[in-house]
Amino acid sequence: MASFPSLAGRDADYLSSRLMQYRAGEQVGPNTALMASNATDLSDEEIDNLADYMSESFH
């Protein structure tokens, strides 16, 4: 596995659910600390926008 999982090919539902897990403080993987600190203050709308942007931009 890579040190950081790729975003390519991930759909918006997957990405938004991961961001919500990070925001909720759940342990997802070995890099959770890094993601959680960035996701803490995201709103639902921001998560949706980020997930849409990433799923449409990277293939």
Add this chain to the structure above:
Amino acid sequence: MTPRITAPSLLTIMGTAMMVGLPATAFASTDAPTLDHNVVLSDLDNPWDMAFLPDGTMFFTEKCLGLSVLLPGGDVNKLMGMADTEGYASTESDLFCEGQAGMNGVAVDPEFDDNRYLYVYSASSTTEPGTNRVLRLVVNDDFSGVSERTDIVEDIPYKPEATDQPFGGPGAHNGGRLRFSPDDGYLYVATGDTHNAEVPQSPTLLGGKVLRIDRDGNAAEGNTPPEGFDARIFTYGHRNVQGLTFHPETHQPIAAEHGPWHSDEITALVAGGNGGWDPRPNMAGRDDCPDGYCGYEPHQMDAMEPSERAAYMPMTDFDTYPDAMPPAWENNGLSQGMVSAEFLTGEQWGAWNGRMVVGFMGIGFGDTPVGQRIDVIDIAEDGLSVHDVTEMPLPMPSARFRSLVQAPDGSLYAAVDEGEIHQIIPE
């Protein structure tokens, strides 16, 4: 060639979004060169390091695939694959990747014309648990394959199991850079502490060290570690060194090292020196720590002011080790994944001739900006201080800058985790 848009990490996107609106903190020197760039190779899988021959032939590693060579005519030959790879002239079934570990650094022997020796740093499953090894290979005459693998170092620690740490998966803090000194001709090997608190100050475990060896893996003459230490140890007390370079005039060895949520460090290395990293619990004012490793403490999973954390768990602990090697620069107290170091040389670089460049992969923890960039550093000849640090105005998008190597034609090559090797050309 038009650069492809590649998928950055989620963190990059978020970090970039969060930095919008902040004032620019870096500026280009007025007499800096104008930069252009080419994408030399794309669609690679975590390219990790490059090494050149004088004619421009470029050996390169991919962390989970293996060793290849780009010939001056543009052809790529896949030389030696790791386990479960296809398309390579040969494969080595013990070489594996996991987390930060895999096939890392590559170096060309100074007498390559005569001996055809090439060296790579790779994780190997030959033993249980696995270790990192330095492999010496012989490149055949037409650059179509390698042979006569000789493991000149077999016992560099590898982290086999996940622990309760940030980035706590297997393979963490794996070091991996290989460079020959232009002065003494020895091979320098940068290693990491493997999230094991005992490793950096250990006299026998080779993690958290810079080794200095000859082409057979024997200790270099002039290594002067403390009594009882493995004679291959040049410096010790490191956290995770992934940058190694030598001052172009003084040949002073200089390391770039990842910091722990704070304080990426550039340090001039001296034989027998202690980097001052010691993440053991129940010492230096610390109590027990998660899984016995204090390296990200206190409150390792939570953001806090980097200077507060540095006071509790210093990158260079001068209180415990007053003679520790002092860093020349600490990235303004931040940890942003400082990973590679190289000197720019030649008139083509204008005001940057003789400056050091360091690559940052970017880590945006807490209020720390992600910081993916290349910095151009005016470092003193003795490597003990810096006169100026300027962010390079990139001729392409920022990325996880894993390796920086100046090519024989005087341009700078940059390998990025996103899968490309770029050429940055001064004009």
